[in-house]
Amino acid sequence: MDLDLSSVEPFRAEVRAWLREHVPAAPLPSLEIEEGFAAHRAWERELHEARLSVVSWPEEYGGRNATPLEWLVFEEEYYAAGAPGRVSQNGINLLAPTLFQHGTPEQLARVLPSMASGEVIWAQAWSEPGAGSDLASLRATATRTDGGWLLNGQKTWSSRAAFADWGFGPFRSDPEAERHRGLTYLMFPLDAEGITRRPIGRIDGKPAFAELFFDDVFVPDRDVIGEPGSGWKVAMSTTGNERGLTLRSPGRFLAAADRLLELWREHGDPADTAMRERVADAWIKARAYRLKGFETISRTEDVGAESSVNKIFWSELDVALHETALDLLGPDGELGGEWLEGYVFSLAGPIYAGTNEIQRNVIAERVLGLPKAGSR
Amino acid sequence: MRFVLDAEQRLFGETLGKLLAEAAVPGVVRDWAAGRHERGLALWRTLAEAGVLAVAVPQSAGGAGPLPVELVTAFHELGRHGVPGPYAETVAAAVLLDRLGDGLGDGLVDEALAVRWLPAIAEGEALVTLALPPAVPYAPDADVAGLALLVDGERMRAAVPGEARTSLDPARRLFPVTPGDVLAEGPRVAAAAAEAYDMGVLVCAAQLVGTGRRLLEVSVDYARTRRQFGRPIGEFQAVKHHLADALVGLEYARPLVHGAALAYGTPDFGRDVSAAKAAASEAAYAAAKIALQVHGAIGYTDEYDPSLLIRRARALHTAWGSPSDHRARVMAALTGG
Numbered sequence: 001m002d003l004d005l006s007s008v009e010p011f012r013a014e015v016r017a018w019l020r021e022h023v024p025a026a027p028l029p030s031l032e033i034e035e036g037f038a039a040h041r042a043w044e045r046e047l048h049e050a051r052l053s054v055v056s057w058p059e060e061y062g063g064r065n066a067t068p069l070e071w072l073v074f075e076e077e078y079y080a081a082g083a084p085g086r087v088s089q090n091g092i093n094l095l096a097p098t099l100f101q102h103g104t105p106e107q108l109a110r111v112l113p114s115m116a117s118g119e120v121i122w123a124q125a126w127s128e129p130g131a132g133s134d135l136a137s138l139r140a141t142a143t144r145t146d147g148g149w150l151l152n153g154q155k156t157w158s159s160r161a162a163f164a165d166w167g168f169g170p171f172r173s174d175p176e177a178e179r180h181r182g183l184t185y186l187m188f189p190l191d192a193e194g195i196t197r198r199p200i201g202r203i204d205g206k207p208a209f210a211e212l213f214f215d216d217v218f219v220p221d222r223d224v225i226g227e228p229g230s231g232w233k234v235a236m237s238t239t240g241n242e243r244g245l246t247l248r249s250p251g252r253f254l255a256a257a258d259r260l261l262e263l264w265r266e267h268g269d270p271a272d273t274a275m276r277e278r279v280a281d282a283w284i285k286a287r288a289y290r291l292k293g294f295e296t297i298s299r300t301e302d303v304g305a306e307s308s309v310n311k312i313f314w315s316e317l318d319v320a321l322h323e324t325a326l327d328l329l330g331p332d333g334e335l336g337g338e339w340l341e342g343y344v345f346s347l348a349g350p351i352y353a354g355t356n357e358i359q360r361n362v363i364a365e366r367v368l369g370l371p372k373a374g375s376r
Numbered sequence: 377m378r379f380v381l382d383a384e385q386r387l388f389g390e391t392l393g394k395l396l397a398e399a400a401v402p403g404v405v406r407d408w409a410a411g412r413h414e415r416g417l418a419l420w421r422t423l424a425e426a427g428v429l430a431v432a433v434p435q436s437a438g439g440a441g442p443l444p445v446e447l448v449t450a451f452h453e454l455g456r457h458g459v460p461g462p463y464a465e466t467v468a469a470a471v472l473l474d475r476l477g478d479g480l481g482d483g484l485v486d487e488a489l490a491v492r493w494l495p496a497i498a499e500g501e502a503l504v505t506l507a508l509p510p511a512v513p514y515a516p517d518a519d520v521a522g523l524a525l526l527v528d529g530e531r532m533r534a535a536v537p538g539e540a541r542t543s544l545d546p547a548r549r550l551f552p553v554t555p556g557d558v559l560a561e562g563p564r565v566a567a568a569a570a571e572a573y574d575m576g577v578l579v580c581a582a583q584l585v586g587t588g589r590r591l592l593e594v595s596v597d598y599a600r601t602r603r604q605f606g607r608p609i610g611e612f613q614a615v616k617h618h619l620a621d622a623l624v625g626l627e628y629a630r631p632l633v634h635g636a637a638l639a640y641g642t643p644d645f646g647r648d649v650s651a652a653k654a655a656a657s658e659a660a661y662a663a664a665k666i667a668l669q670v671h672g673a674i675g676y677t678d679e680y681d682p683s684l685l686i687r688r689a690r691a692l693h694t695a696w697g698s699p700s701d702h703r704a705r706v707m708a709a710l711t712g713g
């Protein structure tokens with residue numbers, strides 16, 4: 001067992017130097033509004049030109065074949081440098097791994113380069129008004145037609161779909177089949193004929209997600225991912241990524257914990273031991289997540305359902321970190337700024353990517369081996 | 377970089393685990409609590425033969441260490457099985473004696489002290505106990521220890537045990553001590569005691585994670601088999617979610633313990649053992665409370681084995697410094713206050 005990171009130090013130094021040169025001095029406007037979306041898209045292009053937008057991908061798609069350790073180090077540097085949030089994250093973290101696993105060579109060649117450059121920003125269209133946690137109950141349909149499929153129905157809570165370019169998600173293609181069967185996983189342009197999008201304000205009013213209405217939207221066969229009817233399997237191969245390390249890397253929380261320590265130095269009351277303990281805990285947990293990340297990438301066996309353990313940990317850590325910061329700021333905390341923005345974002349963590357209650361069910365049944373409800 | 381136990385380290389842990397599974401430890405614990413030490417001492421010798429204490433003692437002094445990763449691997453197993461005895465104290469004492477007896481000098485009044493005791497610790501021939509007030513105010517098992525030490529400031533003395541106090545965990549037999557003969561003095565004593573403390577904190581943290589893991593395992597087993605309302609209680613979501621939470625806490629305490637072990641010998645060691653102990657205490661204690669709840673009245677029953685580990689987890693929660701003490705230390709290291 002060792003923690004020798006010296007082999008990645010040259011890479012770390014390169015990334016750090018580039019970020020020092022290029023990270024915008026003033027934060028970009030929020031990526032949840034139109035103006036901010038455009039600014040973030042431009043930032044993605046800049047990252048891509050330095051081949052830093054998707055370091056772990058193969059070179060042919062715009063990456064540099066970085067090892068998992070290099071990727072973790074990249075993320076540490078990225079967030080430590082205060083670099084902008086990733087407007088491309090749904091494509092990079094959720095769709096790309098699915099394509100690597102289930103996509104055709106043609107799909108990889110067509111989709112990945114424009115994703116890496118920020119030219120095409122992707123939105124995940126899974127949830128429906130009646131299908132949140134119970135995703136397998138989804139009802140939006142894909143009906144066979146000449147050379148492709150016709151989509152009908154509604155999707156909702158689709159992050160960044162107000163401004164994004166393309167969407168992806170499962171649709172019911174065989175209404176007769178069992179819940180988990182008869183789903184087909186498809187990609188579609190969000191400006192296709194027959195799609196109506198309605199931005200939805202999140203809790204602070206910013207249009208962070210959108211509803212999508214489908215009225216006979218044509219999708220050609222080449223935009224089906226995996227086999228028609230195997231959409232559930234395709235979708236589930238994504239959730240491990242979503243909940244595991246890739247969606248929320250340790251670097252993000254390490255950087256936030258460091259900023260929290262700074263805030264404590266500026267605003268902390270040394271006599272307030274309860275607050276001091278919360279700051280310490282945030283730092284300890286961020287460190288624990290970092291080390292857990294190293295442990296995860298050192299393991300050879302499949303991490304599988306254990307990614308649910310990560311999802312609960314980082315989402316709860318994120319809320320605690322930001323609550324502590326707002327409490328330290330006191331009455332000024334509610335007035336805005338990066339901590340408040342981060343706080344609002346963190347509140348959604350226990351809900352999206354499968355609620356933490358659902359993750360606890362997964363851990364109990366698939367990691368600990370407890371019986372499923374009603375399994376008598 | 378490979379931040380998982382290597383094959384040899386894993387084998388060491390598995391060997392100890394097997395050995396302890398065969399040793400019927402709960403009975404040993406009950407004996408030990410009642411002052412019947414034979415089986416506990418026999419287990420001490422068996423564990424020493426397997427290398428548990430040798431890894432704490434430097435090779436130069438007859439041991440095989442110091443090997444912090446092997447130490448935390450061993451203590452994880454000791455914790456899982458609830459083994460009684462002054463293991464953490466003996467390991468800390470080994471550090472203390474080694475630092476004072478390394479030939480550099482000015483510390484020991486009796487220069488042969490380290491030479492005499494270190495090989496005996498490594499071999500399992502000597503149980504040593506100590507008090508390092510304020511964090512470790514009582515010397516556990518002073519009546520069976522061959523050597524009892526007490527450090528106050530720049531003086532290390534022989535510790536004279538008084539009457540044992542009853543702990544929540546009856547197998548932790550805690551002795552108040554009064555200062556006896558001075559065995560070493562000078563600034564190096566305080567420095568050596570600080571290092572000994574850090575090592576004690578580290579192994580205690582590892583022990584806690586092991587105890588928490590075991591409590592989770594027995595609770596999962598119980599939840600699978602205990603039936604109420606016509607179904608295993610493990611089908612109920614309230615029970616499932618408790619157990620999932622216990623796992624989340626423990627999963628993130630382990631890498632902190634391993635990370636701290638790897639920081640041995642660096643300036644971050646103190647900070648990192650404190651981070652590990654705070655997290656391990658909280659995770660194991662939470663697992664203990666969940667284990668109690670999941671077991672219902674049986675968990676609250678003295679003669680039923682989980683109660684042994686539940687009490688141990690609470691006692692170790694504040695032993696070797698409370699989580700608050702350790703968070704304060706982390707903050708002092710990070711921000712200077």
Ligand SMILES: Cc1cc2nc3c(=O)[nH]c(=O)nc-3n(C[C@H](O)[C@H](O)[C@H](O)COP(=O)(O)OP(=O)(O)OC[C@H]3O[C@@H](n4cnc5c(N)ncnc54)[C@H](O)[C@@H]3O)c2cc1C
Nearest residue numbers: 124125126127132133157158159348351352353354355357
């Ligand atoms: C900021 C944000 C961004 C999002 N982005 C996207 C996106 O890009 N694409 C997309 O498709 N979706 C997205 N979502 C939707 C998200 O995936 C769903 O909100 C989530 O799956 C939960 O579904 P729901 O909101 O319908 O809640 P419900 O499923 O109605 O759940 C409500 C409550 O009941 C609990 N509950 C439900 N079932 C169970 C059960 N079996 N056991 C215990 N408790 C249960 C839940 O845990 C929750 O507390 C986003 C959501 C948020 C908040």
